[in-house]
Amino acid sequence: MWDASKCNLCGDCLVNCRYASYDRDRAIAEIKLLMEGKDAEILSKCTTCIACSDYCPTGADPSNLIFKMQEKIGTCPIVVVGKPLREELVRALEGREDPRQLIPGTPDKPALSLDAFRFDYFPEGTFDSQLFKGMTIVRGGQYVSLVGYVHMGGESFVEKYGQRVLDKLARLGKDIVYIHNEGFVLAHVEAKEYGFKVPFKYMHLFEYLRNYLRAHKKNITKLGKKIAYQANCATRLIHEYDAFLDEVFELVGVERPNRKYERLNAVCCTAPLIYVNRELAVDIQKKNFEDAIACGADAIITSCPFCNRVLGRPSLQFNLPNIFITDLCRIALGEKPWPEGSR
Ligand code: SF4
Ligand code: SF4
Structure with missing residues (x-):
């Protein structure tokens, strides 16, 4: 904050x-204008x-x-283009649109929250995977993380609706595993800043995958690949969770070589940008993929469904697969092959 x-x-x-x-x-002049509550050019240039x-x-x-x-x-532009999405979100939060979808699990297992992401935003077979066996799976507009609405001009949504979303999840009566980083950030970071109560235990996907892979080491075939990682923007708010991801990579036998665009220097996936400045978005995608290829990567790994979608086009263009993090684990566990015809 x-x-x-x-x-x-x-x-x-x-x-x-x-x-x-x-x-x-x-x-400095731009920051001063903003601190005085005035318009400034950066507001239109910012990709969030x-x-x-x-x-x-x-800090x-x-x-x-x-x-x-x-x-x-x-x-x-981001705020203007985001208006219909903000309006849709309000309808969903008020229960007028995008009702809950729930796949019941067994009583002993936690729930996997998809935020508002539809099932088809994740790779085919994700929720049949051994990774999530027995878990209750829940999605819907009333579970949306809110944090991502900064990309659509809805910064205030966290403060307005954050407690409501957390209470809704609490009503499941389960521990929560967040498949999307931004849902976790709502519970772990924003809740402290706004004084929200989080009346359930929760876990980040990276930690969950690390624990699962540790417990099933004997089923893993090390992949022996190099990968480039496309970080979700809000991972910048929880740097400490990168260590879990590094351990996931180690457990499945992939190397994360140094490259220009990662960690502090990571580039935007371009999901917030593609509708307002396509030329810039395509240029960033090109630089990102060329950098990944130059470092010898066999794939780009994503952990956000929006990143995964927006990188689909350059992935084909540059013949470098983009693989969702859960699929990387499924490949190592023998559930799926490495993408055919790729590096
Ligand atoms: S202190 Fe931080 S917010 Fe302020 S001008 Fe420096 S970098 Fe920007
Ligand atoms: S660094 Fe990113 S969030 Fe900050 S002003 Fe630039 S585009 Fe916006």
């Missing part, structure tokens, strides 16, 4: 933003990648200031 008291106006956040080209003076909160040396969380101001000013 934006904390003006931590900002020393150093400008690092916007000097380092790769979607604007500001020198330090201009970067959250990286500037990583670049900020003081002031400048991306949150930008997202608040995008919503307040209301004229930048």
Whole structure:
């Protein structure tokens, strides 16, 4: 959450933003305008990648200031394009659209929350996998993570509806495993910032997969591949969970070689951008895939259904498969082959 008291106006956040080209003076001027509650050019250039909160040396969380101001000013492309989606979300949260879908599991197993993602946003067979056997699987508009609505001009939605979503999940009476990073961020990060109660135990998908693979080591065939990882933007809010992912990669026998666009320097998957600036989105995708290929990657691994979808086109174009993280585990467990005809 934006904390003006931590900002020393150093400008690092916007000097380092790769979607604007500001020198330090201009970067500082932009931040000053935002702090005064005024419109600024960065609001229209911002792809909502959250990286500037990583670049900020003081923890002031400048991306949150930008997202608040995008919503307040209301004229930048992301906010304009996102209006129907925000309206749809409100209808869903009020129970007027996108009702709950639930696949019941066994009483001893936790529930897997898909947020509002439809089942077909995940690779075929995901929910028949041994990974999730016996788990209750739930999705629907009333379980939406809200955190991702910063990409559609809905920064305030977390504060307005966060407790409602958490209470809805609590009514399942189960521990929750979040398949989508942003649902986890609502429970683990935003809940503390807004003082929400989280009346259930919860776990990030990376930790769940790590635990599953550790317990089923004998069923794993090490893949012997190199992979590039496309991080979901909100993983920048939970760096400590990268260690679970590294362990997942180690357990399935894939190497994560150093490359230009990862960790602090990761690029946006372009999902928020593709509808408002297609040319820039395609350029970022190209740089991302060329960088992955240059580092010898056999695939790009995604952990967000939106990242996975938007990278489908460049994946075909560059003949580099994009594999959802659960599918990577399923391949190592012998449930699926490595994508045919690929590297
Ligand atoms: S969120 Fe990303 S695109 Fe927006 S200002 Fe920060 S670094 Fe730039
Ligand atoms: S938000 Fe952080 S990086 Fe940006 S000007 Fe303030 S202190 Fe510097």
